[in-house]
Amino acid sequence: MVVDAGTYALHVQACAYLASLRSRGCSANTERAYAGRVALYLSYCQDRHIDWAAPSFMDLSGLQRWLITEPLPVRGRRPSLEPRFRSRGTANAVMTVVSGFLRFGAVHGWVTPETVAMLSEPKQLFHLPPGYDPGETGQFRTVEASSFRFALTDPGYQDLSSEQIAAMIALAGRARDRFLIALLACTGLRIGEALGLRREDLHLLASSRVLGCGTDGPHLHVRRRTDNPNGALAKSRRPRTVPVTAALVTLYTDYQYERDTAADATNFADGEMVFVNLFRPPVGRPMSYPNAKDLFDRLARAADHPFRPHMLRHSAATAWLRDGVDRDVVQRLLGHFSPLSMERYRHVTDAETRQAVERVQAMREHR
Template sequence: MTQRDTEVQLTRYRTERAVLPLTGRSVWLVLDDETLEIMPEARDFALHLNGAGKSENTIRTYLPRVAVFLNWADTSPGCDWRTVTVKQLARFKWHLEARPALVEAATIGGRGERSTRSAGTVNQYLTAVFEFLRYCGRAGLIDQAVSKRLVEPRHLRHMPASFDAGERGQFRFARVKELRARETSRPPETLTAAQVGHTISAAIRIRDAFLLLLLSETGMRIGEALGLRRSDMHFLPDSTTLGCELAGAHVHVVRREDNANGALAKSSHGRHVPVGGEVVRAYRDAQIERESVAHATDSDYVFVNLWAGEIGAPMKYSAAYGLVQRAGRRADVNHLHPHLFRHTAATHWIENDTPIDVAQTLLGHASPASTSRYTHTSNERMRAAVERGAATVKVVE
């Protein structure tokens, strides 16, 4: 038996997908392989996330990470996850940093590949575990003292100009995680204009090309795109007949809890995103393609199955990810995923001097801090600034 097989067999907890009978939404649960029972604390946490309006993808991301923590605690001598200490969590953090990402692949039924986690990934694991323990503390499932000692008060030395510190400076303190991996600040990965163009051109179906174009021009999340209805597409010069006072072609992004495909807009506040003529023409062509497929026009969803699965049913996340990855491979763009188009659009807006508040509204960010990650300065812009400055310097010989 290989070391890899031994490590996989050590996993006691794994995650499985379940469907809520009332809503049809998917939720991920943690199973105990020893008893074949659902772990109640993790189940309640998943239902809490679902009730709080978190997307299926968020729950699917959190629960396997919680399972990794439970597996680690189960195999760590003297460690009980219900009474875990900061010192023990520091050991868990070291485990995440030092151990290849293998065992957690087994928690969701996969085999995975050995790879070292980045500091950002380690922090995402810690966030999921801290949120799980905080929920258990608030719900009375564990002693609240366990979750309270995971954070510490920290004095804010620098604050935004509009921040109110209070009369006695009482708001200059924030509660931050006790443990955090040190991340190297780096801009998000983006695509070049050529890569975006090649990927869209590599789409075999008109529907697929329209999806890629829409993502690249609007910067919307894939869940937002898959939740679009045809009534959200206001592509007339004047939309007053549709009950909308906004001028010009635009798309309304609306959060709906009852989408049949589980798609969910992250923000509860709706927004609209202007689009150009190329998107309007691509949408028209996609509608013509759709009308040629029997039973595909019955649904109000913009993106529906046309050639596989239940024809006319709204497209699910897995199908959308698959078509994006296939287009990327044909365009020789490795590891392409839908969110790269969002990163690319946001970076393009900021680099073209779009005010950050405008970019924030377009992206649907609740806080400007989320948008500020795109304000990095590229090496090309820094070099151009230095060269412009050098051109004004006169050297005296």
């Protein structure tokens, strides 16, 4: 929910917007992020005596600029001497939520159509995305683009080598954390899918027919559930089955021993969630997104290089494609609905470009 900082009164329109996200099946993590961005917009308007429901073009343009020029609040016990600022990508994310909030308000009569009209402007597509159909006469080349969006340079996706992943697993001193990292690297699961796993989803025997499952070999099932106690939610609405390796089964066995011998283990030994708190109160509660973020941030500081859950998913997909696995198979493993989503995963390395040049040179010399 979003409340007024002074009176603690609910902001009815903002709370209604968040309720609409909930009704669409968005994850608790998404709802939390959107709530913070809406609250940021409302605070900005309140401090500058702007009517949040009727901002001018200059008001929204000023917000966009303020997002990247205003230093972020100091955090931590040992604050850095260097001020921190939001990136342009973060500013774009905030402006996207603000635009969605205003459009939602227009549907309910809180925001005028004139305000919504200035949120986007026509844009002509000269370079079409792969697979995009411009229409027989090019009628679909003109699209509505956001009026408040910074142009960004594509930073590319970061992936990790197998050596880096092995080093991160070694840095994780606990069996639960080692299993989580290896699980993401082996299966390409999203962090929400991993945190939402239940014990009934893990079929780690050679045959699971006794469980009523006809899939052979060790595997796990990814299912979208909206009632997970930690709010974890699988992004894909289609269930899928992902094979796992014998090495991953061994790491899971180590984790189960750690879980069964943890303090107060008798209170949650039969808990249905796979990942639970073992080392901080409340012990036994399902592991949450913030818990996982703290773990990866801590390991990133220890390794002195970026380390985020989605990097493991990206690394798995890149490795599969580089090893010649069919794109349709990779798409199914990752749970992507559209083949266009696969474009981001195939990266050409420096070694591959060198091999190509040397191969052509060798052919010329042979001739």
